[in-house]
Amino acid sequence: MTTSLYTVSAPIFVQFLTSMSAVLGKTAAHAEAKKLDVGFLLNMRLYPDMFPLVRQVRAVTDHAVGGVGRLAGVDLPVFEGNETTIAELQARIAKAIDFIKSVKRDQVDGKEDIEVVLKFPSGERKFTGQGYLLNFALPNFYFHAATAYDILRHCGVEVGKRDFLGTPVTL
Secondary structure (H helix, E strand, O other), X not given: OOOOOOOOOXXXXXXXXXXXXXXXXXXXHHHHHHOOOHHHHHOOOOOOOOXXXXXXXXXXXXXXHHHHHHHHOOOOXXXXXXXXXXXXXXXXXHHHHHHXXXXXXXXXXXXXXXXXXXXXXXXXXXXXXXXXHHHHXXXXXXXXXXXXXXXXXXXXXXXXXXXXXXXXXXX
């Protein structure tokens, strides 16, 4: 049985992005109730050499849109990367979700063997389409989503596993 690259990417990304936006909503409510500076929360990190919450959320959206967009061979949306509020992060997430929903199944499925080349300061990294999605985009997406959630739990935001997982999505 062939695995659909679209099925293991687009609906998963939308599900977790939607749940992340909801968790950020709970974060705003938590900050207001506890009279906390939201900027403080957005700049929290688990360890000094790790990205802060705001950068974790940016990475989640980047890996989601890259995961679908690169396979589809379409231009990726441009994000300014200057978000400083929860509302701005939620708008970024909404833009990512809209982009993912705009990509059709037939643009992604069948792209297992295409070449995906990523450029890093240290050089290029080449993948097959399937390798890129399964061994790079999805693991990075989950890593940064879990880290963002963990930062918020560490800061006392009352969220649980169900908040992280969200509700499955059918596209």
